[in-house]
Structure formats: structure tokens, C-alpha cells
Amino acid sequence: MRLLRMGTLGLAGLLATGTGLAQEKPLPAPHIKAKLICHDCHQKEKPTTAAVPDEACMVCHGDYPAMKALTKDAKPNPHASPHDPIPCTECHRQHKPPVVKCLECHEGKFTFQIK
Known part of the structure; x- marks a missing residue:
């Protein structure tokens, strides 16, 4: 289910995030293909750090x-x-x-x- 949550909104949120992290370098292709969103790795809805x-x-x-x-x-x-x-x-x-x-x-x- 986690992998199915990406959708357009998730990708837009990743690319437009105000943290600057995604602006430096978007996610690697395998993570985009797996449809990951910020929360999947950072375990926060709106991460403010790279942790x-x-x-x-x-x-x-x-x-x-x-x-x-x-x-x-x-x-x-x-x-x-x-x-x-x-x-x-x-x-x-x-x-x-x-x-x-x-x-x-x-x-x-x-x-x-x-x-």
C-alpha cells in the first residue's frame, strides 16, 4: 500500500518541497519508480531535515x-x-x-x- 501512495500529488510535493532537499537532487530513478513519497523514508509528512x-x-x-x-x-x-x-x-x-x-x-x- 505504501508504494501505491505516490500519485501525482506525491511527486509534485517531492519536487516542490520547501526544504531544498529535493531541489538539490530529485530522488534516484529506482525510488521514483517505486513511487516513494517523502514520508516513506523520512517518516514525517513534511520533513524539514535530511534525517x-x-x-x-x-x-x-x-x-x-x-x-x-x-x-x-x-x-x-x-x-x-x-x-x-x-x-x-x-x-x-x-x-x-x-x-x-x-x-x-x-x-x-x-x-x-x-x-
């Missing part, structure tokens, strides 16, 4: 062990960090370009492409 709890990501993407298993063939596996759990939004930022959090301390040691 998204990991639990909101896990509804669709699975928990930490599921993500670790999904990316098991990546070398190194970004979801098998010794620093687990790292919040999803540390790397996967939906309204801004993604970042590789690992490189803040381990510069030049990894090459990751965040999806």
Missing part, C-alpha cells in the same frame, strides 16, 4: 545482514565493515551525491561505486 532512520531503508532493502549478503561479491564488501553498523545515509544520500565513508580514513585503499 532518515536506517529502519526506513530496511523496509525495502533489508537489514544489515541482508545487505552484507547482497554485496558479498564486492571486494571489499562495503556492508561488511569492521565498523558496523554504519548508518545507511552515511554513504547513500538520496538528495545529494553519494559518498564512500570508508575513504575518509582509508583514502586510496578502496574503489567503490555506490548505487
Whole structure:
């Protein structure tokens, strides 16, 4: 049911939001295709911050062990960090370009492409 709520009004609200978040970068295509609205991730009707709890990501993407298993063939596996759990939004930022959090301390040691 959550995925069916988007409709025209939800997309218009996402694109016209006054927070500036959607104006910097709209949602990635898979999230638009899934018909997500702001509330689905931010868990607020009119979010004023970028804060998204990991639990909101896990509804669709699975928990930490599921993500670790999904990316098991990546070398190194970004979801098998010794620093687990790292919040999803540390790397996967939906309204801004993604970042590789690992490189803040381990510069030049990894090459990751965040999806």
C-alpha cells in the first residue's frame, strides 16, 4: 500500500518541497519508480531535515545482514565493515551525491561505486 501512495500529488510535493532537499537532487530513478513519497523514508509528512532512520531503508532493502549478503561479491564488501553498523545515509544520500565513508580514513585503499 505504501508504494501505491505516490500519485501525482506525491511527486509534485517531492519536487516542490520547501526544504531544498529535493531541489538539490530529485530522488534516484529506482525510488521514483517505486513511487516513494517523502514520508516513506523520512517518516514525517513534511520533513524539514535530511534525517532518515536506517529502519526506513530496511523496509525495502533489508537489514544489515541482508545487505552484507547482497554485496558479498564486492571486494571489499562495503556492508561488511569492521565498523558496523554504519548508518545507511552515511554513504547513500538520496538528495545529494553519494559518498564512500570508508575513504575518509582509508583514502586510496578502496574503489567503490555506490548505487
